[in-house]
Amino acid sequence: MTQQVISANRLSDGLVVYLASDDSWSEWISRSEIATDEAAAEGLLARAKWAEENRIVVDTYLVHVAEYDGEVRPTKYREFIRATGPSVRPDLSKQNYVRAAKG
Amino acid sequence: MYLYDEIDQTLVDERVVQFRDQVSRRMSGELSEDEFKPLRLMNGVYLQLHAYMLRVAIPYGTLSSEQMRKLAWIAKKYDRGYGHFTTRQNLQYNWPKLEDLPDILAELAGVQMHALQTSGNCIRNVTADQYAGVAADEVADPRVYAEVIRQWSTLHPEFSFLPRKFKIAVTGSQNDRAAVKVHDIGLIVKRNLAGELGFEVIVGGGLGRTPFVGPTIREFLPERHLLSYLEAVLRVYNMLGRRDNMYKARIKIQVHETGAEEFTRLVEAEWDQIRDSAVDLPAGEKERIASYFVPPRYEMSSDAEDVLARHKREDAEFTRWVDTNVFAHKAGGYAIANISLKPIGGVPGDATSEQMEAVAALADRFSYSEVRVTHEQNLVLPHVRKDNLFALWQTLKSYDLDTPNLGRVSDMIACPGMDYCSLANARSIPVAQAISERFADLDRQHDIGELKLKISGCINACGHHHAGHIGILGVDRKGEEYYQITLGGSGAEDASIGEIVGPAFAYDAVVDAVETLVDTYLAIRADGERFLDTYRRVGKDPFKEALYGAA
Numbered sequence: 001m002t003q004q005v006i007s008a009n010r011l012s013d014g015l016v017v018y019l020a021s022d023d024s025w026s027e028w029i030s031r032s033e034i035a036t037d038e039a040a041a042e043g044l045l046a047r048a049k050w051a052e053e054n055r056i057v058v059d060t061y062l063v064h065v066a067e068y069d070g071e072v073r074p075t076k077y078r079e080f081i082r083a084t085g086p087s088v089r090p091d092l093s094k095q096n097y098v099r100a101a102k103g
Numbered sequence: 104m105y106l107y108d109e110i111d112q113t114l115v116d117e118r119v120v121q122f123r124d125q126v127s128r129r130m131s132g133e134l135s136e137d138e139f140k141p142l143r144l145m146n147g148v149y150l151q152l153h154a155y156m157l158r159v160a161i162p163y164g165t166l167s168s169e170q171m172r173k174l175a176w177i178a179k180k181y182d183r184g185y186g187h188f189t190t191r192q193n194l195q196y197n198w199p200k201l202e203d204l205p206d207i208l209a210e211l212a213g214v215q216m217h218a219l220q221t222s223g224n225c226i227r228n229v230t231a232d233q234y235a236g237v238a239a240d241e242v243a244d245p246r247v248y249a250e251v252i253r254q255w256s257t258l259h260p261e262f263s264f265l266p267r268k269f270k271i272a273v274t275g276s277q278n279d280r281a282a283v284k285v286h287d288i289g290l291i292v293k294r295n296l297a298g299e300l301g302f303e304v305i306v307g308g309g310l311g312r313t314p315f316v317g318p319t320i321r322e323f324l325p326e327r328h329l330l331s332y333l334e335a336v337l338r339v340y341n342m343l344g345r346r347d348n349m350y351k352a353r354i355k356i357q358v359h360e361t362g363a364e365e366f367t368r369l370v371e372a373e374w375d376q377i378r379d380s381a382v383d384l385p386a387g388e389k390e391r392i393a394s395y396f397v398p399p400r401y402e403m404s405s406d407a408e409d410v411l412a413r414h415k416r417e418d419a420e421f422t423r424w425v426d427t428n429v430f431a432h433k434a435g436g437y438a439i440a441n442i443s444l445k446p447i448g449g450v451p452g453d454a455t456s457e458q459m460e461a462v463a464a465l466a467d468r469f470s471y472s473e474v475r476v477t478h479e480q481n482l483v484l485p486h487v488r489k490d491n492l493f494a495l496w497q498t499l500k501s502y503d504l505d506t507p508n509l510g511r512v513s514d515m516i517a518c519p520g521m522d523y524c525s526l527a528n529a530r531s532i533p534v535a536q537a538i539s540e541r542f543a544d545l546d547r548q549h550d551i552g553e554l555k556l557k558i559s560g561c562i563n564a565c566g567h568h569h570a571g572h573i574g575i576l577g578v579d580r581k582g583e584e585y586y587q588i589t590l591g592g593s594g595a596e597d598a599s600i601g602e603i604v605g606p607a608f609a610y611d612a613v614v615d616a617v618e619t620l621v622d623t624y625l626a627i628r629a630d631g632e633r634f635l636d637t638y639r640r641v642g643k644d645p646f647k648e649a650l651y652g653a654a
Contacts, residue, residue, distance in 0.1 A: 012130070013200035014155035055129075058136050059150065076582055078521055081530075082152055086522040088450055088532045092183060 003065050004041045005032035005072070006048045007082065008057035016082045017057060019048055025057055027094055029083045030072050034065065104167055104473065105250050105395040107215045114257070115212040118219065122146050123205035130202070147218025148204055152525045157196045157204065158221040159211060163231035163249035163273070164192035164476040168463040171474050173214045175459035181207050186459070187523075188444060188452040190516055190567055191270075192230050192476045193221060197523055219257065224265045226256035226337075232274040232281045233477040236396055237439055237485045239431040243292045243300055245275040247393045248329060251384060254392075255330050262337050266344030267352035269337070270309075282478060282594035284308045284316050285570055287354045288336060293323070300326040306336055306366070307358030308598070310564035315355045316598045318363040320370060326389070328374075331382040335374035339366070398434070399471040399486060407436040410490035421496055423545065424507040429492065438489050440470075442482040442499060443506040443514060447543045448536050451517040452480030461502045469495050479516055481509070511548040512556055512621065513539040516567050520560030520577060521584075527560035529577025529584035529610075534558055537614045542621075551621055554634045555593070570594030572635040573620060574601040575613065586613040590620070590646055591638045604643055605651050616650055623649040 006019035007029075017025035018032035026032065035041040041062055048060035064075045074080045085093035107115075122142070129139040143149075147158040159174070166174075174194055178186045181203045182196045189195055199207055211217055220227050229249045236244040252271055256262065262269070274281040275292040283289025289305035302324045308317025324332050336354075343361070345351040358366045404410075415422040430439040442462060445451050454462075462482055466474045469491045470484035477483060487495055499505040508514045515538065518524065520531030535558055542548055557571030561578075568574030574589035585607040592601030608616045621634070623646050628637045638646070 009150055009154070012202050014150060014153075014198075016153055052136070055132055077584070078152075078527075081521060085153065086532075087530060088522050088536065097183070 002036075003067075003072075004035045004044070004062045005029065005065050006044045006060055007032075007063045007079070008048060008051070008060040011055050011058050018083075019044060019051070019060075023047060023051075025051065029065070029074070032065075032072065034072065035062075104165060105162075105246075105392065111254075112212075112215070115215070115217045115219070118146065118217065119205060119208045119212050122208055126201060126205050141223075143201075143204075144222040145219070146204075146208065147221040148199075148201070149222065150525070151197070152521070152523055152527075154198045155201055155204070156523070157199045157207065157218060158189070159194045159196070159216060159218050160221050160228040161192050161194060161216075161476050162253050163229055163235065163246050164233050164478070165235075165246060166474040166476065167214075168466040168472040168474065170214045170216055171459055171463040171466065173210060173216070175456040175463065177207055177210055178459065179456040185453055185455045187450075187519065188454065188476050188480050188482070190478050190480060190518070190565060191221075191228060192233075192478055193228060194476070195519075197519075223263075224267050224269075225263050226252075226259065226265075226269045226271065229253050229256070230270070230272045230281055230286075230478060232276060232279075233475040233483050234280060234430060234439055234485065235275060235475075236398060237432050237434075237437075238276055238278075239433045240278050241275045241433065242277075242294055243275045244393070244396050245273040245281075245290075245292055246396050247389065248290065248292065248302075249273045250392050250395070251329065251389065252333065255333070262341065265337070265341055266346045267349070267354075269340075269354065271333075277596060279594075279596040279598070280477070282567070282570060282598075284596075284598035285310055285314070285567075285594055286317070288333065289317055290329075295323050302326070302329065304332065304336075306370075307355040307363070309353055309355040310567055310569045311353070312350055312562050312564075313353075313356060313359075314564070314569040314600045315359060316600060317355070318358065320363060320367040327383055328378060330384060331378045331380065332370075332374055334377060334382050335370050338373050339369045343369075401434045401437060401486070402488065403436055404488060404490055407489040411492055414493040418493075420507075421493060423549070424496055424505055425492060427507040427511070427549070428509045432486070434486075436489055438487050438492060440484045440487045440492065440495060441477075441509045442484065442504050443508055444481050444504075445508060445514045445539065446503050446506045447508075447513060448540045449503075450532050451515055451535050454482075458502050458504060461498065461504070465495055465498055479514065481514070507545065508548060510553045510555070512542045512551055512554045513548060515539065516555075516557040516571070518559050518561075518566035520558075520566075524560060524565075526563060527577065528562075528579040529560050529586065531558045531560040531566055531575075531577060534575060534577070534586065534610070534613055538617055541614050541618060551625065552633055554621070556617070557592075567594055568592070569600045570598070571601060572633070572638070573617060575617075578607060580607070584610045586610070586616075588613075588616060588620070588650075590643060591635065593635060597635075602643060604647050619649050620646055 021033040272286040291303040304321040305317040428441040475483035517535035521527040559566030587607040589601030
């Protein structure tokens, strides 16, 4: 079964975000709402378009994900880098940087 | 350095005001993303893999210490404490917020900087030899012409919507450090037999998907005709360039398809129409611009050479740095000091705010407040008195800026690759880091000698892989990163396009492959041969056999 989430960049700061089930946009892919069939994916896309039109995010699209060790991860490496940060700067990974910035 | 006049300053200030308004209209919904995108790109603002990216123009790679300090400060205040120097002598910030960008552009305008023409199908920021004005081997200072071209091309209405982007590079030396033969137009300043200044004009070079070494379409263009001739080239391109196909839209394709001879005829015919019109500089204007590039009044020291010799005797590590990173200056007692942004295992071209500030301070102390950026992603202090080199080096050391590897295997060009770039198919930086670590032993690097290794994460070739003695191109194979190796390329005066040596290597195998190539060279090189020379003498086969076994 294919699983998909919606990714985008937030308009105001450009950061990579994911659509959560409460229609908020999270920097954490783990909070994203997962569509498990095409109808659900279409539903996510429609909500994403609404957020684009309302200037919350830009460049929304579906990303294939799978669960690895209980963690939601993109199946493509490019999307994995988007979800986690540059592979060469662990200090700037979301886990480290966003947490540090938010204290 | 050139200083903005009122026209330049008004232009960049007005642009900031316009962009501030555009951002606010985007945030309020008056502008859609489709409407806004071309406007932000005209101000150097891209949307990359993780965030917005701002590309700041550094015309012909020349910076004052004040500008460098501002770049450092912007990185600290608005970004994540670092910037990336590119193969276009520019600086990229990887994490600016859209809402901060008008303020960032205002800060830049305050030090006579901007992000104009760092994107889009226009004449891009002009690049030049980083040793301009100081190299001992130079005919004339290319910055003067680069500045003339900058002024002419800035917001040039006829050339704002070309078929594709357009890059011009200028060198004043026969030793080409500006890769002029792989640019849309390359200019080599030279003198004719009568001793007059002019240019060799090369058109239609380029890397990317379809690489070419550009042909020379004019052996000698008298200096006074520079702009009318450039305008003629651009007009022919603008009229005939392939707007129907983005991959065939660069001038190199047109020159190749039309043939250099016919293309030259078209340019000359166009030029005949405009050569004596008002396009060229009025009398006195070149001299006015040149007056900004007069060398500083060097303070001579009678014992600079002796002091340097003593420091070298006393410190072998310093000697290695001088022998590798310091270049001959045209003024006696002075030297050109290269600052490597390629520490072993580091990210090529990245500099932290602290490093940028340190370089600015060193420029104030030792180099008449001037800094240069190289297309090989390093920095240069262009005027250092030889007896100051030791003190300079000691400070560089404390900022990890003292790696003595200029032109060696670890002094790689690498594009940002899939770690940052939304166009990339594979990562470049970790490959560069792994190669750098494999060759960490500096004795070994120096034994290997000059070796230009260049890495791109996609076919667009921002990492100049075609022009590498060893080139590495990242490709995507069913979701896996693979790396194709080319050999025998050069971006220098002996320019050539590298040839693919064989099937691509997996991520984990590429460093071993590079080491095999280097070991093969070491085993068969003749005295004094660089890697490139050996390759050109023996061809691909010995390398291919070492990599893949006998056929």
